[in-house]
Amino acid sequence: MSKPLIEVKDLKIHFPMKNNILFNKEKRFVKAVDGISFVIHENETLGLVGESGCGKSTTGKSLLRLIEPTAGEVIFEGKDITKISTREMRDVYRNMQLIFQDPYASLNPRKTVGKLIEEPLLINSDLSPKDRLDRVYELLDVVGLNAYHANRYPHEFSGGQRQRVGIARALALNPKLIIADEAVSALDVSIQSQILNLLRKLQQSFGLTYLFISHDLSVVKHISDRIAVMYLGEIVELGTKIGLYDKPLHPYTQALLSAAPSIKSTNRRERIVLEGDMPSPVSPPSGCKFHTRCFAKMPECELVRPQMRDMGDGHYVACHLYK
Amino acid sequence: MKNSLQIVAEPVKVVAPKKSLWIDAWKRLKKQRSAMIGLTIVLFFILLGVFAQFLTSHPYDGFNTDKILISPNSEHWFGTDDQGRDIFSRILYGARISLWIGFFSVIGSIIVGCYLGLIAGFYGKWVDTIISRMFDIMLAFPSILLAIAIVAVLGPSLFNALIAIAIINVPTYGRLIRSRVLSVKEEEYIMSSKSIGMSNSRILFQHILPNCMTPIIVQGTLGIATAILEAAALGFLGLGAQPGEPEWGKMLSDSRQFLTVAPWTLLFPGFAIMLTVVGFNMFGDGLRDALDPKTK
Amino acid sequence: MKPILTVDNLQTHFFTDSGIVRSVDGVSFQVNEGETVGIVGESGSGKSVTALSIMRLLPSRVGKIVEGSVKFQDIEMSKLKEKEVRKIRGNDIAMIFQEPMTSLNPSYTIGNQIGEAVRLHLKLNRKQAEKRSVELLQQVGIPRAQEIVHEYPHRLSGGMRQRVMIAMALACNPKLLIADEPTTALDVTIQAQILDLIQQLKKTSNTSIIIITHDLGVVSEICERVIVMYAGRIVEEGDVRSIFESPSHPYTSGLIESLPSLDESVEWLETIQGNVPIPSQMPTGCKFAPRCKFVMERCKQEEPELIDIGMGRKSRCFLEGKRKNV
Amino acid sequence: SDKESDSGNKTVNTTESSKNSTLIYGRGTDTVTLDAHNIVEAESSRISKNIYETLIDYEKESTEVTPKLAKEWTTSDDGLIWTFKLQENVKFHDGTEFNADAVVYNFERMMDENHPQHQGDFSIFSRTFKGVIEEVKAVDAHTVEFKLVKSDATFLPNLGITPFGIISPDALKTFNDKIQEHPVGTGPFVFDSWIQNDSLTLLKNENYWITDLPKMDKIIFKIIPDNSARLTALKNGEIDLMEGINQSDLPAIEKDMNLQILKRPAANVGYITINTTRPPFDNVKVRQALNHAVNKQGLIDAFFGPVASPAKNMTPPAVWGYNDEVKDYEFDLEKAKQLLVEAGYPNGFETEFYVMTTPRLYFPQPEKVAEAMKSDLEKINVKVKIVTYEWATYLPKLMEGDYSIAVIGRISENGDPDNFLNTMLYSKSSSNLSKFSNTRIDELLIEAKNSIDRDVRTALYKEVQEIAHNEAPTIPIAYVESPMAARNYVKGYIPHAIGYESLAEIYFEE
Amino acid sequence: MKSYFARRILQLVPVLIGMSIVVFSIIHAIPGDPATVILGDHATPEAVKELRTEMGLDKPLISQYFAYVKSIVTGDLGNSLRTKKPIQEEITPYLAATIELMFASMIIATVIGVNAGILAAWKRASWFDNIAMFIALVGVSMPVFWLGLMEQWIFSEKLSWLPSIGRFNAREPIEAITGLYMVDTIIQGNWAGLWDAFKHLILPGLALGTIPMAIIARITRSSMLEVLESEYVRTARAKGLSEIWVLYKHALKNAFAPVLTVIGLQVGLLLGGAVLTETIFGWPGIGRYIYDAIGYRDYPVIQSGILIISTIFVCVNLVVDLLYARLDPRINYK
Numbered sequence A: 001m002s003k004p005l006i007e008v009k010d011l012k013i014h015f016p017m018k019n020n021i022l023f024n025k026e027k028r029f030v031k032a033v034d035g036i037s038f039v040i041h042e043n044e045t046l047g048l049v050g051e052s053g054c055g056k057s058t059t060g061k062s063l064l065r066l067i068e069p070t071a072g073e074v075i076f077e078g079k080d081i082t083k084i085s086t087r088e089m090r091d092v093y094r095n096m097q098l099i100f101q102d103p104y105a106s107l108n109p110r111k112t113v114g115k116l117i118e119e120p121l122l123i124n125s126d127l128s129p130k131d132r133l134d135r136v137y138e139l140l141d142v143v144g145l146n147a148y149h150a151n152r153y154p155h156e157f158s159g160g161q162r163q164r165v166g167i168a169r170a171l172a173l174n175p176k177l178i179i180a181d182e183a184v185s186a187l188d189v190s191i192q193s194q195i196l197n198l199l200r201k202l203q204q205s206f207g208l209t210y211l212f213i214s215h216d217l218s219v220v221k222h223i224s225d226r227i228a229v230m231y232l233g234e235i236v237e238l239g240t241k242i243g244l245y246d247k248p249l250h251p252y253t254q255a256l257l258s259a260a261p262s263i264k265s266t267n268r269r270e271r272i273v274l275e276g277d278m279p280s281p282v283s284p285p286s287g288c289k290f291h292t293r294c295f296a297k298m299p300e301c302e303l304v305r306p307q308m309r310d311m312g313d314g315h316y317v318a319c320h321l322y323k
Numbered sequence B: 001m002k003n004s005l006q007i008v009a010e011p012v013k014v015v016a017p018k019k020s021l022w023i024d025a026w027k028r029l030k031k032q033r034s035a036m037i038g039l040t041i042v043l044f045f046i047l048l049g050v051f052a053q054f055l056t057s058h059p060y061d062g063f064n065t066d067k068i069l070i071s072p073n074s075e076h077w078f079g080t081d082d083q084g085r086d087i088f089s090r091i092l093y094g095a096r097i098s099l100w101i102g103f104f105s106v107i108g109s110i111i112v113g114c115y116l117g118l119i120a121g122f123y124g125k126w127v128d129t130i131i132s133r134m135f136d137i138m139l140a141f142p143s144i145l146l147a148i149a150i151v152a153v154l155g156p157s158l159f160n161a162l163i164a165i166a167i168i169n170v171p172t173y174g175r176l177i178r179s180r181v182l183s184v185k186e187e188e189y190i191m192s193s194k195s196i197g198m199s200n201s202r203i204l205f206q207h208i209l210p211n212c213m214t215p216i217i218v219q220g221t222l223g224i225a226t227a228i229l230e231a232a233a234l235g236f237l238g239l240g241a242q243p244g245e246p247e248w249g250k251m252l253s254d255s256r257q258f259l260t261v262a263p264w265t266l267l268f269p270g271f272a273i274m275l276t277v278v279g280f281n282m283f284g285d286g287l288r289d290a291l292d293p294k295t296k
Numbered sequence C: 001m002k003p004i005l006t007v008d009n010l011q012t013h014f015f016t017d018s019g020i021v022r023s024v025d026g027v028s029f030q031v032n033e034g035e036t037v038g039i040v041g042e043s044g045s046g047k048s049v050t051a052l053s054i055m056r057l058l059p060s061r062v063g064k065i066v067e068g069s070v071k072f073q074d075i076e077m078s079k080l081k082e083k084e085v086r087k088i089r090g091n092d093i094a095m096i097f098q099e100p101m102t103s104l105n106p107s108y109t110i111g112n113q114i115g116e117a118v119r120l121h122l123k124l125n126r127k128q129a130e131k132r133s134v135e136l137l138q139q140v141g142i143p144r145a146q147e148i149v150h151e152y153p154h155r156l157s158g159g160m161r162q163r164v165m166i167a168m169a170l171a172c173n174p175k176l177l178i179a180d181e182p183t184t185a186l187d188v189t190i191q192a193q194i195l196d197l198i199q200q201l202k203k204t205s206n207t208s209i210i211i212i213t214h215d216l217g218v219v220s221e222i223c224e225r226v227i228v229m230y231a232g233r234i235v236e237e238g239d240v241r242s243i244f245e246s247p248s249h250p251y252t253s254g255l256i257e258s259l260p261s262l263d264e265s266v267e268w269l270e271t272i273q274g275n276v277p278i279p280s281q282m283p284t285g286c287k288f289a290p291r292c293k294f295v296m297e298r299c300k301q302e303e304p305e306l307i308d309i310g311m312g313r314k315s316r317c318f319l320e321g322k323r324k325n326v
Numbered sequence D: 001s002d003k004e005s006d007s008g009n010k011t012v013n014t015t016e017s018s019k020n021s022t023l024i025y026g027r028g029t030d031t032v033t034l035d036a037h038n039i040v041e042a043e044s045s046r047i048s049k050n051i052y053e054t055l056i057d058y059e060k061e062s063t064e065v066t067p068k069l070a071k072e073w074t075t076s077d078d079g080l081i082w083t084f085k086l087q088e089n090v091k092f093h094d095g096t097e098f099n100a101d102a103v104v105y106n107f108e109r110m111m112d113e114n115h116p117q118h119q120g121d122f123s124i125f126s127r128t129f130k131g132v133i134e135e136v137k138a139v140d141a142h143t144v145e146f147k148l149v150k151s152d153a154t155f156l157p158n159l160g161i162t163p164f165g166i167i168s169p170d171a172l173k174t175f176n177d178k179i180q181e182h183p184v185g186t187g188p189f190v191f192d193s194w195i196q197n198d199s200l201t202l203l204k205n206e207n208y209w210i211t212d213l214p215k216m217d218k219i220i221f222k223i224i225p226d227n228s229a230r231l232t233a234l235k236n237g238e239i240d241l242m243e244g245i246n247q248s249d250l251p252a253i254e255k256d257m258n259l260q261i262l263k264r265p266a267a268n269v270g271y272i273t274i275n276t277t278r279p280p281f282d283n284v285k286v287r288q289a290l291n292h293a294v295n296k297q298g299l300i301d302a303f304f305g306p307v308a309s310p311a312k313n314m315t316p317p318a319v320w321g322y323n324d325e326v327k328d329y330e331f332d333l334e335k336a337k338q339l340l341v342e343a344g345y346p347n348g349f350e351t352e353f354y355v356m357t358t359p360r361l362y363f364p365q366p367e368k369v370a371e372a373m374k375s376d377l378e379k380i381n382v383k384v385k386i387v388t389y390e391w392a393t394y395l396p397k398l399m400e401g402d403y404s405i406a407v408i409g410r411i412s413e414n415g416d417p418d419n420f421l422n423t424m425l426y427s428k429s430s431s432n433l434s435k436f437s438n439t440r441i442d443e444l445l446i447e448a449k450n451s452i453d454r455d456v457r458t459a460l461y462k463e464v465q466e467i468a469h470n471e472a473p474t475i476p477i478a479y480v481e482s483p484m485a486a487r488n489y490v491k492g493y494i495p496h497a498i499g500y501e502s503l504a505e506i507y508f509e510e
Numbered sequence E: 001m002k003s004y005f006a007r008r009i010l011q012l013v014p015v016l017i018g019m020s021i022v023v024f025s026i027i028h029a030i031p032g033d034p035a036t037v038i039l040g041d042h043a044t045p046e047a048v049k050e051l052r053t054e055m056g057l058d059k060p061l062i063s064q065y066f067a068y069v070k071s072i073v074t075g076d077l078g079n080s081l082r083t084k085k086p087i088q089e090e091i092t093p094y095l096a097a098t099i100e101l102m103f104a105s106m107i108i109a110t111v112i113g114v115n116a117g118i119l120a121a122w123k124r125a126s127w128f129d130n131i132a133m134f135i136a137l138v139g140v141s142m143p144v145f146w147l148g149l150m151e152q153w154i155f156s157e158k159l160s161w162l163p164s165i166g167r168f169n170a171r172e173p174i175e176a177i178t179g180l181y182m183v184d185t186i187i188q189g190n191w192a193g194l195w196d197a198f199k200h201l202i203l204p205g206l207a208l209g210t211i212p213m214a215i216i217a218r219i220t221r222s223s224m225l226e227v228l229e230s231e232y233v234r235t236a237r238a239k240g241l242s243e244i245w246v247l248y249k250h251a252l253k254n255a256f257a258p259v260l261t262v263i264g265l266q267v268g269l270l271l272g273g274a275v276l277t278e279t280i281f282g283w284p285g286i287g288r289y290i291y292d293a294i295g296y297r298d299y300p301v302i303q304s305g306i307l308i309i310s311t312i313f314v315c316v317n318l319v320v321d322l323l324y325a326r327l328d329p330r331i332n333y334k
């Protein structure tokens, strides 16, 4: 396997809650991300799955410091980018880019598509206006749009096309790492596959590395090499695609996989229906955060937070079942 | 590289035909009947004001003892007032004043309000606190009393009435833009601008400001209507136009005592105010429906 | 098996500023007693509008049923007066909507909202209505039902709210339940809970169910029959197993193949090219022709009929017609 | 059936008579105070005049002095000692006796800063009697003696103005600074109640010392700020009597069978003051030119109505000493232009014209007058810019001489010509707004003030008016009678020139 | 809830202090002085000077300001310069008059406005909607003083239906208890007086209420339109509820929040903005009282008057915020 491109160590992101300033001294936090670690190697795709609110987006955004991490390190190309100045962050932006979930909300409705794609070039490169324009056309071409789309506004495009624009914008500076935050969730099934194919093609052509965030297990499985499963701000299981899907270890992963409806019900697993909802990240359960919903709960789960355990073949799990 | 591009290319047709945002908005606006009526009324009054001297042969001023309080007839369409002046002419010339005050006071409020609102919304924290409290303070006063006090300080005149109206409306625009900034700031495309390393000022002026303008334009159009009414109220209280100036509100207050003997002296200026204001309101409503249908 | 609902040549159009939108353009189908039917299709294909047309809940100003009939049991819904429809709505036919977050009135307690329907249709008094509400909540598996009835919706999670919606729909023991994307907004584990609940309902009551969704997986889990819609038309209809195993219409097969699967890995997904046509640029012939892999000249000229291809299946494709004729 | 109709009539009568015993007087603004000594404006005097009485009073239809609480008086030859014999058997409303001590107590309150009831500023007293009265003392129970510092022709008439009304010393002691809420006098009416800015009610003084008076049981002063609204109220019978009428409404009132117009004689003059220290107005020809350029009759027709007459002197005809021989400047634009040429302004000049926004008795519509004058002045090439101010800003500007030409006027305080001519024309007078200075006029005025012979004074004042006319420091515009309107059944009401009057003799005719 | 309330009140403090400074500096920046006005036509420079000293106007502004703040903190609004009476006493009847008028117009405005708005939204684009919205449009476009004049002309002058001025017939004065005559007459059982007070209230109430009515109708309509498109209304309909029930129970309660805000704001406008209406209808209200005080440069009255109505206004909006919580259980003030 190639060398690591980005390494996240014990990353924590806690949002202070807007509190009654005068009458409530005690400060409370939303523990959106609560100590996660992972590595993404060059030219691979790490999938990040989990249910709504488990902290996937927060993780993704904090890698670019769009949300400042509360603690932990993010080592990108050998540098801890949580500690560098905003000026130095420019270099990081050049190499790390984000594709947003909502193709409708992430494009400024008042700018033409050409301008939007040109913007990163304008800010981060010294290209001449003409070169920039050429590059914009080239990018449009790359994502399957045409040069004549450049002076149109986002609202004239369909969702899928907008997502292509978002991808072109992210590609503009030839980044090494692309964080795709639910890049296909908002799209229709038939469009989703177009974009997934595009992303894969781009990875092959340009040697990109992806952090692919999604809540859709089958999409993540399709696109990723390795997968991390998040629950309530923590990674509970991390493994290669085959390892994780064929032999899910963590009860949560098992439940998740079994719950996903499939059209091929012949080789159906027995559906595991979890009880209750995800607890609030403000006051997460003690010990293993999953114990409130776990079907294999043991007494110690309530008390001790399980550590990540290497189960071989790059498969890690944080569960007391595996000692 | 070129090679790989070929692999990727998978051209798709664009769904909607090319339109600029403004052309698009104009097209939607054109479909709104009431907005077009409003626009027509506004343009009508603008033309009346601009071409006043060609539209009437009677002067709007002077003291004509032979013609005092003549009821409307073929020569004086709207009759004459207690100085023997032609009311029709005065209304034509008055259109200039009202439109002028309405337009420029709103421009003034918008410039100041936008500036303060942008800063407050974007930088937040204590800057926001100070500016917002300032707005709160201004809004806690009944605006007309505040305007009266301001004119009292500056001395009554049309220009000072304009200033007063501009000042009292600053918080309206300031708050509007502040709240817009607060919401636009959270939009994903702002996050996306940050993610390419864009500077704050660029984000503020290139991305946030343009996206805040729509409600401001709408509010501004409606604001002209309000400003015209406020100017008329100040005129009515004798705090705007100076004696002789054919301001509509002033005309009303000058003729108040003729309610029974010469009602036309009150009817027509009142109608003029109402019609102009209706025009701006209809146009503004239409603009809102056309520009941001969500806030309907 | 008696049909409980018969929709015949339903055409619902929206008269918007930018022209007429033929959202539902000649849809016919039947739902039998005790049957669960799924309607799938991409966004904008007219699924919700079909459901609303059945309920006569279209936005009255712009949306109109211009043709066709909707028969509930033996009652012709389109001929009923508004007042008579109201007697059926919520009583004989109930509906659940996609967004559990916004489908409950934030200003009233859960008990109030469930009780309302019971009090109206079953003529219960306040006390009885509350009792019934609690029963219903328990029935849909809400813990602490006694307390929850007094809660406001915002205090509940998405899954809980969807259960409340279901409880509300079940309040008067409807004969037909229409669920418009009941799980789309929910997380996988919560979706599993709701699907489980619906399956239990199927077992315990004889209610017919129409499930509208764009998730083929959901359909395959709980439906017996499925109707595939595209651009306001039914393009294919049949029982779930056979359709998913051997789809007949290119659109259906495209949909199925473009889905990444948990069970098998492929490098490239199948795609359906292009986009769903927007109403103003609806093609003349087969609506799917511009995106179809097997498009023929004929497809661009005329539109195929929805033809019976045997085994209770129907398909709207010339290729099927040929296959059948051959 | 006869009987029945009779009794029917009777009920009507009784209701009518009960209505008839109450007079409702509509006016525009509220009273400020009921502490007579602290009064400075007319709306307070209007009430106080009916609650309190002064030592002397004015004739009903002129400003000549007549006895009131003082039956008679004598003067020492040097004019320094005035002795007043008081009415006997007069009681205050609180039942206490009116006597010389009461008079002394009242004046000492105003004069002596150490007096326990010396509260307020007593500005009218300071202005009229400070440095005039030296001492007030009781000679016996019903005789008071005033010792003056110097002989003063205006002393006697001044004693008749309401700020010198006599308040019950008992009440003063009881209510102290709250006296204005509990006014107790000897007048024909007793204070009943006062709803701020709405109405003020007086009741008949059953023990009034003049028999058969007052004739009304009750008077309500009702505030209706707007002139037209007040007139509507009169027409509807909600009020019986009102002041403040728009000139435009006068014709309609004249025609109305139910209404009558009453005129308050003009003891005022409305004029344009010209700042004689500012060029080009330091040139008498310019001032005369301006006088010729004003169409007084036109202005009066348009903005004053039939109640006003063109003014030519700085004192009104209703005040004695009026010089009717003065020939007014006629409205003649050619002549005006001619005079401007002579003065060296063939192309005219530009000037600012100050106007107050607040209507005054002598200028009911000041702004409109200015507007109209502006168009005439522009015909003689005098370019005028009208500048308006509120009263609070306006008067200080005029007093500081910070203006070129301005609209202003004067109302009589005591019906004496000195009150006009000295005040406005004496070079050292602070109300000489024109900053006019003429040695001859100064001499004449001083002489007149020191004399107590009416004929001598008349001659002196006539000469003053003659000179003032020629020097033209002002443009007298109008003497304004204030029109009042009443229901027809209101009788016995004679409006007085000084602006307010006793309502004791008012009655309703069935 | 309680702490929220306390916090909001604490937040008022800087606003009120700021307001007192603004009011103080603005009114003292107005040229002219009260002494001249008080002395009127007979003012002379000497008399003016003397009176100014007497009134303490020759002291430095800063010390005047602190004196003023001190007196306010001790609950004393000071005395009027002109009438020398305590402002507390003087202001009450004016305030009562305005409040009565305000209530009348707000009731007219709210009842008619809200219902018209609901109906218009419900029957969107119908003739009722068109007519109602046209009237509302004209309503918001009308100069209030002109409307008042026209009302007087038509209803008092031409038709003689209603009295055009004052609060009651001067011949049958009403005794004030609360100062709200409609209430007072009921307390006293004075039915003729009640009818009289009511008749006097109609025209000014209508004039003052028209603009808020129009605004409320428009905002109710647009808010209702939004809510009527919401999914929970569809849910309610799906339950088979009747339209009235859907409109007034399900939709209105949710649509009411913006309406409530507008009502809160209108109260502020009415409190001070009634100057014009009060002038025209001879209504002895606070707007007019303050306006006159500006003319007289009666500083303590202007200061206290503006401060009082601003405080009322701010408090009304506080109440509006609290009502929000009752309307919308999602708002959590904890």
Ligand SMILES: Nc1ncnc2c1ncn2[C@@H]1O[C@H](COP(=O)(O)OP(=O)(O)OP(=O)(O)O)[C@@H](O)[C@H]1O
Pocket: A015, A030, A031, A032, A050, A051, A052, A053, A054, A055, A056, A057, A058, A059, A215, A281
């Ligand atoms: N700016 C913020 N302030 C406070 N809390 C936040 C903020 N952003 C996110 N959170 C909270 O952090 C938690 C994680 O949010 P995040 O958006 O990362 O979830 P997610 O996994 O991306 O969910 P989804 O699938 O819904 O996008 C949530 O509980 C969210 O409410």
Ligand SMILES: Nc1ncnc2c1ncn2[C@@H]1O[C@H](COP(=O)(O)OP(=O)(O)OP(=O)(O)O)[C@@H](O)[C@H]1O
Pocket: C014, C016, C021, C023, C041, C042, C043, C044, C045, C046, C047, C048, C049, C050, C059, C062, C063, C214, C279
């Ligand atoms: N109120 C409306 N006004 C105008 N057009 C409408 C309206 N409601 C729906 N439509 C149109 O009707 C068509 C079908 O809409 P419908 O809501 O039935 O789609 P759907 O299949 O339910 O899609 P989704 O999966 O997004 O819910 C769409 O093209 C839509 O634009």
Ligand SMILES: [Mg+2]
Pocket: A056, A057, A058, A182
């Ligand atoms: Mg997310």
Ligand SMILES: [Mg+2]
Pocket: C047, C048, C049, C180, C181
């Ligand atoms: Mg739908």
